[in-house]
Amino acid sequence: MFDYLANPTRFRAITAVIFPVAVAVTVAALLYGLYLAFFASPADYQQGETVRIMYIHVPAAWMALLAYLAMAVAAIFYLVWRHPLADIGARAMAVPGASFALITLLTGSFWGRPMWGTWWVWDARLTSMLILFFLYLGYIALADGFERPERGSKPASLLLVVGVINLPIIKFSVDWWNTLHQGSSVLRFGGPSIDPAMLLPLLVMALAMLGWFISVSILRMNTLLAQRRLNVLEIREQSPQRGKV
Amino acid sequence: MSSDLGFFAMGGYGFYIWSSWGVAAGILIAVTCHSLIRSYLIKEQLNRHLTDKTDGDHLD
Numbered sequence: 295m296f297d298y299l300a301n302p303t304r305f306r307a308i309t310a311v312i313f314p315v316a317v318a319v320t321v322a323a324l325l326y327g328l329y330l331a332f333f334a335s336p337a338d339y340q341q342g343e344t345v346r347i348m349y350i351h352v353p354a355a356w357m358a359l360l361a362y363l364a365m366a367v368a369a370i371f372y373l374v375w376r377h378p379l380a381d382i383g384a385r386a387m388a389v390p391g392a393s394f395a396l397i398t399l400l401t402g403s404f405w406g407r408p409m410w411g412t413w414w415v416w417d418a419r420l421t422s423m424l425i426l427f428f429l430y431l432g433y434i435a436l437a438d439g440f441e442r443p444e445r446g447s448k449p450a451s452l453l454l455v456v457g458v459i460n461l462p463i464i465k466f467s468v469d470w471w472n473t474l475h476q477g478s479s480v481l482r483f484g485g486p487s488i489d490p491a492m493l494l495p496l497l498v499m500a501l502a503m504l505g506w507f508i509s510v511s512i513l514r515m516n517t518l519l520a521q522r523r524l525n526v527l528e529i530r531e532q533s534p535q536r537g538k539v
Numbered sequence: 540m541s542s543d544l545g546f547f548a549m550g551g552y553g554f555y556i557w558s559s560w561g562v563a564a565g566i567l568i569a570v571t572c573h574s575l576i577r578s579y580l581i582k583e584q585l586n587r588h589l590t591d592k593t594d595g596d597h598l599d
Contacts, residue, residue, distance in 0.1 A: 332546075343550040347559045354563065393570050397563045404559040408552055506567060510574050517578040524585045 302519050305379065309512045316512070320505030327502050330495035338492075345492065347405040352480070353500035354397040357507055358426060359461055361391030365433070366458045369451035379515075381447045382522075384454065385437055386514035390507050392430035398423055410474055418467035419475035422460060429457040443522075 331349040338345035365387050371380035402420065403413045414420065437443070437450035463470075468477045479488045486493055549556045 337550065342552060344552045344555060346549070346556050350560055350563045389570060389573075393566050397566055400562045400566075401559040404555045404562070408555050506571075510571060513574045513578055517574070517581050520578075520581045520585050524581065524588060527585075527588055 302379075302523075306516060306519070309516065313509060313512050316505045316508040320502055320509055323498050323502035323505060327495055327498040330498055335491050335495050336489075341409060344405060344408055347401055348492070349495050349499045351398060351401040351405060352496055353503045354394045354401065355423070356481075356500055357503045358391060358394035358398050358423070359464060360504075361387050361394060361507060362426060362429070362454075362457070363461060365391060366454045369454040372447060372451050373455070381444075381451065382515055382518045383511070384433075384451065385443075386511045386518055387507075388430060388434050388437065389514070390510045392427065392434065394503070394507075395423065395427040395430055399427060406474075415474055417473045417475055418471040419464065419473050422464040422467050425460055426457075426464060429453070429460065433457075443525075 327349065331346055335346075335349075337343045365384040368380040368384040368387070371377045372384065399420075402423075406415070407413050433450050433453055436453055437446045440446040465478075465481075467473060468475055480486045480493065480496065488496070547553055547557070
């Protein structure tokens with residue numbers, strides 16, 4: 295499967311089909327999700343209208359975890375099988391993934407201020423999410439911190455794999471420690487405890503974010519492939535003798 | 540008119556709700572624009588490079 299995709303021309307042909315579908319899903323799900331989030335879903339009996347922050351905060355948190363997991367899988371493929379496309383995939387997903395982590399932190403603050411009376415607290419869930427954001431930043435800095443990008447691939451991939459330990463900590467932090475953050479109400483043993491009228495907009499917004507993540511990651515992967523091709527051509531031009539061999 | 544104002548006021552939590560959505564939209568739009576602009580610039584540079592090379596080969 296991965297060998298099949300290793301050919302950049304074949305990869306571009308496949309993504310040329312997936313990309314417009316992902317964009318269409320993003321636009322359709324976003325429009326429907328906005329309608330559900332602002333007009334069709336009720337206010338919460340305890341939190342009132344602030345519950346509408348949940349429709350952006352929770353899907354962003356799911357996507358921040360999913361993106362990191364996808365990058366870590368790609369990093370394992372790169373470290374074990376030296377698959378160049380896996381490295382490019384991880385690099386392409388880093389900025390969209392970091393964006394989701396940042397959105398989670400900022401929207402969480404905007405939700406926490408009226409509900410908890412504070413913008414920030416060093417709670418287990420919030421702190422572990424902040425660490426995830428720093429892991430994203432660390433990966434980006436390490437991967438792009440070398441003059442030749444390939445040299446940053448190995449240390450950055452190792453950081454990704456080590457950082458996976460943070461994912462279960464984020465997920466179960468609300469169960470393992472006493473936290474201000476509320477417990478899981480969707481992805482929990484025994485099924486979702488959230489009302490279906492609120493679950494639907496949450497899932498539709500998550501689909502919109504997934505579509506956006508796939509679209510932007512494909513776009514960035516194709517850009518990185520073009521960048522590498524350009525670098526090779528420039529190196530060959532600088533040393534014409536080697537280029538002719 | 541008053542129902543519109545009520546909608547934007549969001550039960551007195553309008554600042555927090557609209558700021559959350561605004562910040563999220565801003566980040567997603569910024570990343571999308573950055574990715575599109577970077578893609579355009581790199582592909583333009585690559586095309587120019589390939590065109591120049593073809594012209595050079597032709598002259599040789």
